[in-house]
Amino acid sequence: MDWKTSVKSNGIMEWPYPVRYHDEIELETDVLVLGGGIAGCFAAIAAAKAGSRVIVLEKGAALRSGSGGTGCDHWINTPHPDSSITAEEILDWEVKFSGGYCNGISRYIAARESYETLLELEAMGGKIRDTSDEFEGAAFRDEKSKFLFAYDYENRIHFRVWGSTFKPALYKACRELKVNIKDRLMVTALLTANGMAGERVIGAMALHTRTGAFYIIKAGAVINCLSRHQRNWAFSTELRGISSFRPPQIVGDGHAMAWRAGAEFTMMEKSVLTSFGSGNVLPPYSHGNCLNTWFPCSMIDAKGSEIPYQNRDNMIIPDPADRTRPAPGQKFLGERTTDYEYKRPELIGNLKEKIEQGEYTLPLYADLPGMSEMDRKAIWGLMVGEEGKTGIPVRDLYQIAGFDPEMDLLQSYMFLGSDPMRGSVRPQERTGGEIGDAGGLFVDWELKTNLEGFYAAGDALFAGNYFYHAATTGRYAGKNAARFAAKVNKFSPNREQIKKEKTRIYLPLGKKGRMEWKELNMAMCRIMQDYCSEYKNEELLNIGLAWFDDIEKNELSHVSVDNPHQLVRTLEVFNVLTCNRMILQASLARKASSKYLHFHRLDYPELDPEQWRKWIVLKNLDGTIEQSAKPLNFWQSLVDIYESHRS
Amino acid sequence: MKSFALPNNTSPASPVIIDADICNGCNKCVNICQVDLMIPVRKKGAAPIILYPEECWYCGCCVEICPETGAIKLNPPLIQRVRWKRKKTGEHFRV
Ligand SMILES: Cc1cc2nc3c(=O)[nH]c(=O)nc-3n(C[C@H](O)[C@H](O)[C@H](O)COP(=O)(O)OP(=O)(O)OC[C@H]3O[C@@H](n4cnc5c(N)ncnc54)[C@H](O)[C@@H]3O)c2cc1C
Ligand code: SF4
Ligand code: SF4
Numbered sequence: 001m002d003w004k005t006s007v008k009s010n011g012i013m014e015w016p017y018p019v020r021y022h023d024e025i026e027l028e029t030d031v032l033v034l035g036g037g038i039a040g041c042f043a044a045i046a047a048a049k050a051g052s053r054v055i056v057l058e059k060g061a062a063l064r065s066g067s068g069g070t071g072c073d074h075w076i077n078t079p080h081p082d083s084s085i086t087a088e089e090i091l092d093w094e095v096k097f098s099g100g101y102c103n104g105i106s107r108y109i110a111a112r113e114s115y116e117t118l119l120e121l122e123a124m125g126g127k128i129r130d131t132s133d134e135f136e137g138a139a140f141r142d143e144k145s146k147f148l149f150a151y152d153y154e155n156r157i158h159f160r161v162w163g164s165t166f167k168p169a170l171y172k173a174c175r176e177l178k179v180n181i182k183d184r185l186m187v188t189a190l191l192t193a194n195g196m197a198g199e200r201v202i203g204a205m206a207l208h209t210r211t212g213a214f215y216i217i218k219a220g221a222v223i224n225c226l227s228r229h230q231r232n233w234a235f236s237t238e239l240r241g242i243s244s245f246r247p248p249q250i251v252g253d254g255h256a257m258a259w260r261a262g263a264e265f266t267m268m269e270k271s272v273l274t275s276f277g278s279g280n281v282l283p284p285y286s287h288g289n290c291l292n293t294w295f296p297c298s299m300i301d302a303k304g305s306e307i308p309y310q311n312r313d314n315m316i317i318p319d320p321a322d323r324t325r326p327a328p329g330q331k332f333l334g335e336r337t338t339d340y341e342y343k344r345p346e347l348i349g350n351l352k353e354k355i356e357q358g359e360y361t362l363p364l365y366a367d368l369p370g371m372s373e374m375d376r377k378a379i380w381g382l383m384v385g386e387e388g389k390t391g392i393p394v395r396d397l398y399q400i401a402g403f404d405p406e407m408d409l410l411q412s413y414m415f416l417g418s419d420p421m422r423g424s425v426r427p428q429e430r431t432g433g434e435i436g437d438a439g440g441l442f443v444d445w446e447l448k449t450n451l452e453g454f455y456a457a458g459d460a461l462f463a464g465n466y467f468y469h470a471a472t473t474g475r476y477a478g479k480n481a482a483r484f485a486a487k488v489n490k491f492s493p494n495r496e497q498i499k500k501e502k503t504r505i506y507l508p509l510g511k512k513g514r515m516e517w518k519e520l521n522m523a524m525c526r527i528m529q530d531y532c533s534e535y536k537n538e539e540l541l542n543i544g545l546a547w548f549d550d551i552e553k554n555e556l557s558h559v560s561v562d563n564p565h566q567l568v569r570t571l572e573v574f575n576v577l578t579c580n581r582m583i584l585q586a587s588l589a590r591k592a593s594s595k596y597l598h599f600h601r602l603d604y605p606e607l608d609p610e611q612w613r614k615w616i617v618l619k620n621l622d623g624t625i626e627q628s629a630k631p632l633n634f635w636q637s638l639v640d641i642y643e644s645h646r647s
Numbered sequence: 648m649k650s651f652a653l654p655n656n657t658s659p660a661s662p663v664i665i666d667a668d669i670c671n672g673c674n675k676c677v678n679i680c681q682v683d684l685m686i687p688v689r690k691k692g693a694a695p696i697i698l699y700p701e702e703c704w705y706c707g708c709c710v711e712i713c714p715e716t717g718a719i720k721l722n723p724p725l726i727q728r729v730r731w732k733r734k735k736t737g738e739h740f741r742v
Contacts, residue, residue: 002661006688006696008651013696016686060681064708069681184683209683237701238658239726247681247704283705287729369734392707393721401742403731408740411730565683565699 032219037066039458039474040225046478072163087111099596125169127162152333195494198262200452212564220485226254228433268439268586288366288410296323365409428529513558659724662703676709
């Protein structure tokens with residue numbers, strides 16, 4: 001029932017759950033995992049297998065929550081016994097593609113351990129092979145192993161998988177290993193030794209999202225698997241539901257609490273221009289296209305003419321089979337890249353001009369009926385179906401509405417007003433953490449942060465991204481955290497730190513102000529659009545910081561809430577504010593522009609000068625920002641260091 | 648007809664539609680939603696209330712977990728409805 005109907009028949013309802021603001025509940029464990037997404041579940045399983053008692057704190061419902069909770073269609077960058085591509089070669093691609101701004105440590109761990117992680121997932125019940133022989137004989141199938149591959153059918157390092165089966169399998173494995181999963185707990189802060197920023201992390205504090213009760217969890221080691229920041233430049237619930245690519249309750253809580261505790265961050269100055277998150281677009285992969293999930297779909301124009309694909313040398317590819325084959329001399333095709341060495345075939349580069357000249361007529365359509373049966377079924381059914389939000393929302397819903405992939409051309413919105421992939425976006429509608437490699441926690445070869453006892457995995461890591469990466473790094477961090485927890489004594493939490501946190505989080509209770517969390521989030525986006533978007537300089541960035549000082553002083557204490565749910569939403573927006581500060585501080589610290597970080601300073605316009613090709617690492621110790629720098633390839637000799645850590 | 652003094656709906660107003668006659672009130676949809684936008688009602692067996700519709704992520708988990716066929720369906724906002732064309736006949740359709 002919708003709320004209005006309910007009010008009309010029953011009047012205003014009281015909050016349905018018992019309200020327990022300020023009540024304290026104490027828990028204790030060896031390894032505490034923050035966030036029950038992909039990285040979190042893998043971390044919990046690895047730590048439990050290593051003999052630790054494990055608690056997972058999850059804001060939503062771990063059975064399906066997180067960016068990868070509903071699915072995953074491509075598990076990429078995975079060398080395996082039958083492929084000739086090595087982990088070093090995969091890292092090479094990542095480094096070239098990102099101009100060196102790549103998390104060499106986590107990407108290398110991921111490439112080395114991705115295949116064994118995938119098999120582990122299968123053993124838990126995840127479907128990774130075409131066991132029902134639906135694709136028998138397809139060019140992208142290995143007939144012996146029944147694996148299906150995407151993008152590059154020759155080198156076969158990107159797996160097509162049935163990712164909707166993964167989260168239930170992980171959840172079940174957690175249960176079997178007696179991992180204590182606590183759903184509906186929003187972690188709000190870290191507990192540190194003696195309550196001091198920069199000290200060992202000894203647990204965390206959390207708020208029950210339905211009752212408002214306060215949780216204090218003591219632990220030997222803590223792993224941050226809380227993903228990263230969103231909603232910094234663009235946010236509107238009115239345009240298309242909550243306008244965020246990753247689930248809306250993921251806003252960078254983990255970044256904000258780690259920042260307050262003195263953890264080191266890097267790359268927070270990076271933001272990209274994208275319509276994802278702007279609220280002005282269609283959901284990804286919900287319309288006809290030929291990118292990512294839809295690759296290598298044939299595209300035709302309104303008159304039925306096929307739009308050709310071209311190779312990396314801009315030569316037209318007449319044979320559809322060549323869309324998934326590397327060019328002569330090319331090592332392999334990357335999942336996404338503009339780098340010549342790994343570039344994938346794509347639609348002709350001058351399509352826009354040809355449309356303008358009348359050679360092609362809009363709108364364009366995905367020509368699923370014109371594809372071979374195997375390719376069609378792989379795109380519509382498997383990829384569109386298993387990809388995060390395309391099972392029920394696209395495949396099932398469209399088919400119920402009458403769409404038939406064998407007969408129908410799904411319209412593309414490319415070049416139209418609601419183009420979700422490549423249309424013009426207002427330059428201030430940027431995104432930091434929604435997509436791609438983003439700023440995050442700086443870690444060492446243990447995936448440990450600068451704080452003792454505090455590890456990180458998945459999207460929370462700097463330049464982290466992807467399912468395969470979250471799974472492998474979660475697993476790796478889980479093992480290391482278990483080892484650490486086994487050898488240390490637990491600290492008692494500091495009462496003063498607990499008191500301070502309770503004051504902070506319960507601040508909005510009983511306030512009479514009229515502003516609620518949405519208005520605050522939108523207003524903060526405007527500030528980021530004005531003072532930290534395509535044009536940045538010292539003056540603008542400092543005004544941005546001054547604005548957030550003002551808001552903290554004048555507005556935060558007036559935001560009102562009616563129940564624990566709204567309190568959670570409000571605390572999230574407080575964390576958006578903290579992440580905004582981190583972005584502004586990082587932007588001030590980088591006194592140079594960078595093509596790769598999509599970062600342009602009017603006062604330092606030179607792009608990627610040699611002396612600024614480095615990581616700027618920042619930490620916050622009780623309001624004082626400390627800055628250091630690390631060479632881009634600070635991880636040094638990959639193979640040797642990895643081998644020594646693994647043994 | 649009776650009129651009520653009520654605020655405007657947020658938009659989109661109904662990300663999911665529950666058929667109260669089919670719904671058994673098990674609240675499985677309420678408890679799987681990672682955004683937690685629905686709430687249960689006191690009356691046993693009654694359908695939950697969609698309290699914060701504008702927070703929906705349109706993931707479909709609530710639909711997937713529902714044990715009663717047809718009790719809950721995803722209702723993408725009008726702003727997100729896409730079109731298609733039948734290749735042979737050129738007829739146009741929409742979601
Ligand atoms: C729609 C979509 C499709 C995608 N498709 C693919 C794909 O096909 N292949 C691929 O490789 N990658 C894909 N990705 C990316 C991939 O899903 C992510 O990189 C991956 O899930 C990251 O895992 P994670 O564990 O770091 O974060 P998540 O899986 O997002 O988990 C983070 C968890 O933290 C919880 N959380 C947040 N804040 C708090 C808090 N304060 N307290 C407690 N819990 C909290 C969240 O509820 C969530 O469960 C996709 C992403 C999206 C959004
Ligand atoms: S899961 Fe289905 S049957 Fe259960 S409360 Fe929700 S709509 Fe009703
Ligand atoms: S579609 Fe997803 S976000 Fe929306 S109500 Fe259902 S479970 Fe919640």
